[in-house]
Amino acid sequence: MSAARKHAEPARYELPGGAKLLVESSHAVPLVSLVVALRNGCTMDPPGREGLSRIALRMLRRGCAGLSSEQIDFRIDVLGGEMAVDTSPSTVAIHAQVISRNLEAFVDLLARLFGAPTFPEDELARLKRETIAEIIEARDNDRVVAQKAMQRTLFEGHPYGRSASGTTASVDAIVRDDVVAFVRRYLVQGNVVVGLSGDVTGEHATALATKLVAALPAGPATVDEVTEPKALPGRRLLLVDKPDRTQTQILVGALGTAPHDADHVALVVANAVFGGTFTSRLMREVRSKRGWSYGASARTVVDRQRQAWIMWTFPAAEDAAPCLKLTLELMEAWVQDGVTAREVAFIQRYLVRSHAFDVDTAAKRLHQALDVELLGLPADYYSHWTDHVRAVNAAVASEAVRTRIHPADTLSVVVGTATQVLEPLRGAVSNLADARVVPFDLE
Amino acid sequence: MASVDRKAWAASVGGLTYERAHAFGVDTLHRWRLDNGLTVLILVDTSAPVASYHTWFKVGSRHERPGKTGLAHLFEHLMFNETENLKAGTFDRKLEENGAETNAATWVDWTYYYESLPADRIKLAVTMEAERMARLVLREPQVASEKEVVANERRYRVDDDVEGAANELLYKAAFAEHPYGWPTIGWMQDIQGFTPEDCVAFYQTFYAPNNATVVVVGDVRERDLLVAIRDAYGQIPAQTIPPEDIVPEPPQLEAREHTIRKPTATEKLLIAFKGPALGDADHATLTVLSEVLFGGRASRLYKDLIVQGEMATDVRGWVSTFRDPGLFECWATARGGHTTEELQRVMEAAFAKARADVVDPDELARATARLELSLLQQLETIPGKAEQIGFYETVLGDPTRAFDRVEAYRRTTAGDLRRVARRYMVDRARTVVRVLPESGAAEAAQ
Numbered sequence: 001m002s003a004a005r006k007h008a009e010p011a012r013y014e015l016p017g018g019a020k021l022l023v024e025s026s027h028a029v030p031l032v033s034l035v036v037a038l039r040n041g042c043t044m045d046p047p048g049r050e051g052l053s054r055i056a057l058r059m060l061r062r063g064c065a066g067l068s069s070e071q072i073d074f075r076i077d078v079l080g081g082e083m084a085v086d087t088s089p090s091t092v093a094i095h096a097q098v099i100s101r102n103l104e105a106f107v108d109l110l111a112r113l114f115g116a117p118t119f120p121e122d123e124l125a126r127l128k129r130e131t132i133a134e135i136i137e138a139r140d141n142d143r144v145v146a147q148k149a150m151q152r153t154l155f156e157g158h159p160y161g162r163s164a165s166g167t168t169a170s171v172d173a174i175v176r177d178d179v180v181a182f183v184r185r186y187l188v189q190g191n192v193v194v195g196l197s198g199d200v201t202g203e204h205a206t207a208l209a210t211k212l213v214a215a216l217p218a219g220p221a222t223v224d225e226v227t228e229p230k231a232l233p234g235r236r237l238l239l240v241d242k243p244d245r246t247q248t249q250i251l252v253g254a255l256g257t258a259p260h261d262a263d264h265v266a267l268v269v270a271n272a273v274f275g276g277t278f279t280s281r282l283m284r285e286v287r288s289k290r291g292w293s294y295g296a297s298a299r300t301v302v303d304r305q306r307q308a309w310i311m312w313t314f315p316a317a318e319d320a321a322p323c324l325k326l327t328l329e330l331m332e333a334w335v336q337d338g339v340t341a342r343e344v345a346f347i348q349r350y351l352v353r354s355h356a357f358d359v360d361t362a363a364k365r366l367h368q369a370l371d372v373e374l375l376g377l378p379a380d381y382y383s384h385w386t387d388h389v390r391a392v393n394a395a396v397a398s399e400a401v402r403t404r405i406h407p408a409d410t411l412s413v414v415v416g417t418a419t420q421v422l423e424p425l426r427g428a429v430s431n432l433a434d435a436r437v438v439p440f441d442l443e
Numbered sequence: 444m445a446s447v448d449r450k451a452w453a454a455s456v457g458g459l460t461y462e463r464a465h466a467f468g469v470d471t472l473h474r475w476r477l478d479n480g481l482t483v484l485i486l487v488d489t490s491a492p493v494a495s496y497h498t499w500f501k502v503g504s505r506h507e508r509p510g511k512t513g514l515a516h517l518f519e520h521l522m523f524n525e526t527e528n529l530k531a532g533t534f535d536r537k538l539e540e541n542g543a544e545t546n547a548a549t550w551v552d553w554t555y556y557y558e559s560l561p562a563d564r565i566k567l568a569v570t571m572e573a574e575r576m577a578r579l580v581l582r583e584p585q586v587a588s589e590k591e592v593v594a595n596e597r598r599y600r601v602d603d604d605v606e607g608a609a610n611e612l613l614y615k616a617a618f619a620e621h622p623y624g625w626p627t628i629g630w631m632q633d634i635q636g637f638t639p640e641d642c643v644a645f646y647q648t649f650y651a652p653n654n655a656t657v658v659v660v661g662d663v664r665e666r667d668l669l670v671a672i673r674d675a676y677g678q679i680p681a682q683t684i685p686p687e688d689i690v691p692e693p694p695q696l697e698a699r700e701h702t703i704r705k706p707t708a709t710e711k712l713l714i715a716f717k718g719p720a721l722g723d724a725d726h727a728t729l730t731v732l733s734e735v736l737f738g739g740r741a742s743r744l745y746k747d748l749i750v751q752g753e754m755a756t757d758v759r760g761w762v763s764t765f766r767d768p769g770l771f772e773c774w775a776t777a778r779g780g781h782t783t784e785e786l787q788r789v790m791e792a793a794f795a796k797a798r799a800d801v802v803d804p805d806e807l808a809r810a811t812a813r814l815e816l817s818l819l820q821q822l823e824t825i826p827g828k829a830e831q832i833g834f835y836e837t838v839l840g841d842p843t844r845a846f847d848r849v850e851a852y853r854r855t856t857a858g859d860l861r862r863v864a865r866r867y868m869v870d871r872a873r874t875v876v877r878v879l880p881e882s883g884a885a886e887a888a889q
Contacts, residue, residue, distance in 0.1 A: 028490045031819050070750075073741040078805065080812035082739075099816055130749065133756040133778040140605050140707050243706045243881070247598040278545075279536045288532060291591030294599055316595055346540055353542020356561045360491035361824055441708065 009383055010195075010369040011202045017189025018221060019213045022369045023205040024197040026362035030100040033363045034110070035195035036212070037093035037374055038186050040222040043159035049174055051166020053092045055127060056182040057085040060094070062123035065116035069123055072113065079106050087164040090224065090304050091374045100199035107208045114187065115215030119179050132168045135443060142242065142415045143314070145440050146249040149240050150413045152443075154253045154308055158229040167443045188219025193373050197366035224376075228305050231255045231409045234433030237425060238411065241418040242440035248320040248416035249312075252327060254405055256300045256309030259377045263400035265388040269351065270397040271300050273343045274334050275311060277350060282311065285330060292319045296327070304375050309405060317416055321424035324412060328429065332407045338398020352386045415440065444665070449473065452666065458673045459483075465843045468822065472832060472842055475669060479681045480653025483672055484832055484842055486660045488825055492561060494661025495829040496568035498576070499555040499837040502649040504627040505689060505767075510636075513593065513629015516549040517637055518645050520589040522556065523547075527578035531585060534571065541567055550627055552766040553837045559826045562662035566671045572657070573675035576650055581642045590634055597628050605707045606774075609876050613713050616699050617770055617874040621692035651682035656836050660829040692717075692768065700875040709756075711776050711878035712783040714790060716867050718771040721764045722839050727851035728863045729771060733760035734810035735802055735860065736793060737773070741809060743796075744775075747789050754781040754789070766838050770874075771867060783877045797864035801857035811852045818849055 010024040038053075045052040061076070061083060062069040076083055080099035085092065098106040138144045148163060155161030163170075194212060196205040231254065257267045275282035275298025286296035293313040301307035311331065315323040359365050368382040381388075414425055418437050426435055444452070449461040453475065462474040467486060475483040504515050523545075525531040538545045543560035558568040601607040611626045618624030628634075657676075659668060695717055719725040736743050737760030740750070748755040757776040763769030775786045821827045822845075836842040 026490070028488075029819055029823050031816075031823065070741065070746065073739070074805070074809060077739050077741050077809040078812050080816040082816065097816070097820070099812070099819065126750065126753065129753060129778075130756065136708050136779055137756045137776060142603060245603060247595065247603045277539050279532065279539055284532070287592055288588070291588040291595070294592055294596040314595070314599060316598060346536075350539045350542055353540075353561050353564070354544065356491065356493045356542065357544065357559060360493050363823070 010197075010366055013202075013206050013209070015189070015194065015210055015213045017213065017216070017218045019189045019192045019194060020373060021206060021209045022193070022195045022366060022373065023200070023202045024362040024366040024369070025201055026197065027199050030199050032098055032100045032103050032196060032198040032200045033366070034096040034098075035093050035366070035370060036110075037091050037193045037195070037370060038222070039091065039191050039193065039374060040186050040224070041090040041092055042087050042162060042164040043089045043226050044222070045162060045166075046178070048170055049178055050162045050170040051131065051164070052174055052178055052182055054085055054087040054165060055131065055171065055174055056179045057092055057094055058127060059119050059124060059179050060113045060117050060183075062127060063118040063120045064113050065118060067112065072109070075109055079109070081106050089160050089164070089226070103200060103208065107212055111212050111215040114212065117183065119176055121176055124176055124179060128171055128174060131166065131171045135165060135168055135171070139441050142245070142249045145240055145242070146251050146413050146415045148443055149238060149415070149438070150251045150253050150308070150310065150411065153238055153413065154411050155229055156232065159226050160229055160303070160305070160307065163443065184217070185219070186222060187216060189213055189216050190218070190220045191222050192216065193370060195366045195370050197362040224304055226305055228258070229255060231406065232411075233409050235408060235429055235431050236411045237429050237432055237435040238413045239418055239422050239425065239435070239437045240413065240415045240440050241437050242415055243417055245317055245415065245417045245420070247314055247316050248414050248421060249314050250320065250324055250327070251413045252311040252324070252331065252410055253308050253413070254410045255306055257302070257404055258306040259302055259375065259381065261404075263396065263403060266392045266396045266400035267404050268300055269344060269347055269389060269392045270339050270401045271298055271309070272347045272351060273339045273397070274298050276347070281330060281334070282327065285326060286313055286323060292316070292323045302375070317420050320414060320416055320421045321428040324414070324425060325428040328407070328410070328412075331405070331410075335401050335405050335407055338401055339394055341394040344392065344394045344397055348389055348392070351389045355386050358382075358385070456670060456673070458677045459669060467832070467843050468846060473665070477652065477673060477676055479677065479679055481676050482656040482836070483669065484656060484658045484836060485663070485665055485668065486828065486832065487663060487665060488660055488828065489662045491825065492563070492662050493559065493825055494562040494565045494659060494663050495557060495559045495826040496565060496572065497555055497557045497658040497829045497833045498572050499553055499656045499658065499833040500649060501552075501654050501837055502554055503550050503552045504625065505551050505622040506649065506687070507622065507625070509625070510633060511641060512625040512633045513627070514637065514641060514645050515554055516627055516629060517589060517593050517634065518642055519547045519549045519554050519556075520593060521581060521585060521642055522575050522579060524585045524589070525580040525582065526574050527580060528574055534575065538567070538571065543568070551623055553834075555833055555837075557826065557829065565659070565661070565663050565668060569668070569671045569675050573679065576652065576655070576676070577679045579646060579650075581639050581646065583639050586637065586639045586642060590637060593628065593634050594631065597631060597634065600628060601626065605705045605711065605878055608703065608705060609711060609713050609878050612701055612703060613715055613770070613772070613874060613876045616701050616876065617695070617715055617717070618692050620690040621767065622689065623692070623765065623767065623769060648682070648685065651684065652676055652679050653681040654684050656833060658829045658833040658836070660825050660832065689767070695872045698870050698873045698875070700877070702877045702879060704879050704881045706881050707878065708880060709777050709779055710781070710783045710880065712774070712786045712790070713876040714773045714787065715770040715874050716869070717872040718762050718769050718867055720766060720768045722766070723768070725863050725866065726762060727848050728855050728859045729867060730762050731807070731810050731814065731852055731855045732797060732860045732863055733762050733771065734813055735806050736760055736797065738810060738813050743793050744790060747793060748775060748786060752789060754778055754785055764838070783879075787875070794864070794868045798861065798868060800861070802860050804857070807855065807857060807860070811855070814852050815849055818845055821845075
């Protein structure tokens, strides 16, 4: 196997008040990417106010001292910049990018947004209406509908089941005091990790990030109190009923891996064999041999606590039942028989050799370092990734699958038209303990 | 290695010619040609130990005929199957084993294939691509299976996708004669009717070295790579590519309008004007105008429809980047309770203002900055650079045109914007598609 070129990790700096800075310089293109991340995610949104963290961070650009929302939008654009909010269970962040000649002015603007937000009532009302409209519009996307249903059902009763964007009801319930309280509590120096990558030196980045963080009040880092989710027992089927579907979206989910599991990398390797590449078992059986779905994959989600393992296919409606039956059988065989030495050797070559594309840009290297910092990943998770992968063998990988993946406790979520697919799907899932139908516009 | 050295070197190794250097931003791109007509563009970029190998064919859905739509795209799928030296299923497997990401895309004017892989594996890409250019095997089982995969792709992207369905209808309505009127993915009955013989004929006609450009960007050794390319492709004979038989779209003399119903909660409006070809001087100007009208939160129609009017959740504009004149597409998604008629009134008012008044300097500066940011983002990665080079080479015959476009954006004046608004955004050259909810779905939005 070839060795990927070794690269230094992003430089780390301490900023005032306990904030951290990570910098990865590259002068290949005159662009700078910025990330301002909080150590809390949407799991901290209060019950009944799901979507608050996203709304609160979006409100930062809706008005600050001396600038209206419209003026802020104009300034971001004319500097050749962009800014967006990303929300996940364990962290929320502002991601920005700007043409490097305007970096100083852009950071000055961000400092004003962070330091003196005004949260105008009319802007909050408008943002809420926009967000509710976006939630309704997302119902057009069957894959998004399936993912939302999987998340809320697989993690029912657990914070991971909460929607990052919220529901129409929860967004409607958010008031200005909620936004102000969120920002006061979480957008504080000790809770912030700043990342800069691209056409900027470490020295310049430090000066800029210091300016940015100085705009924030002092305050502590958030402590994540989310506990390990528990699997709901039995095989379940959830049909999300949507009219006139010629095609279905099928997600099969179960609890998967946690990054500090001793067998975490082994499971990631085993999953890559099963459904992680274009020539994986799933793709070969579902697409290549049968042509049932344009895509077929399985992935392990990584977060601070144990997260989901999910298979995805999207067959035509008439193939939904046989496709689901097949994928469940493939999963059972994977758990029972494991993976072969030959398969593991192949996937190791793929993972090690393709690792070059995990680190080929400054932004990617920065994001890996941010993940380690924000998700509490092992310190060498990415820096020694290829070593971890090489250390796996077939026995260890197979054992990881047997330990972590439980075919008897899976949730199959299907977006389709109930009158057409429900009964065939019931017949496709052996030992089915529970089957429900929900409308596609539930959220 | 200087140009004179490159010419001399090419003469010494035989089988290829060095043509010229192109400035590509701060980089230099070198153009070579094999004796069989294969164009090779190489940009050495040592920023990461990776390389991207693209093969762009000058064939797309414009080269199809009625009854055989979707063939270029189906064929793209089949290129990942069996060759004389690779059993079915081996192509992807071999590349994956070497850490490669591989994929392809087909559109109206072109089809391209790429591998992005560790730089020390680049010769594998050379071998594999040459192999399938010359020695693809097309059998019934693979054709049948891929037809089903493509049928599922069509369901995913069009039949069950509101925007996909609207867009397909738009182009069908806007282009009565030109092949841009049929979808690249093909009509379902055409997809299901293809035979292996159709695919063989297509392959033999269009998949020739003199109809292709290889683009390589990455941490490669130019001379070693060229020798490998010459050795792998040199024996593939050039083909006579049939002259195109395209009927230009006649001028549109009256507005067209269609309505479809879909299981969606909200109405959608698609207004399109006949637009310029990518190579037309007006294309960059109209792109700037599109940015003024639709680009980002500070754009006119975002403010009018989403912020102030609160009638829409999404507005977008796009000037098609086609070899022949295409469309200037304007899209809006209504919020629940609002109608396409309301959206259209606001959009038409903005179009009228663009025709009547000049854009102020701040708006022009904003639009230009956004377009510059967009180009830089496309050049951030090695695969991104390769794609820009291959695209502009294939459509316009000039791999560096992306940079010329940025200069064109900067030269654009407010008067230019008003002129193109008057030239292209005229009612008679307009096609409108409205998407309305099927009964019952609309209540879900309330």
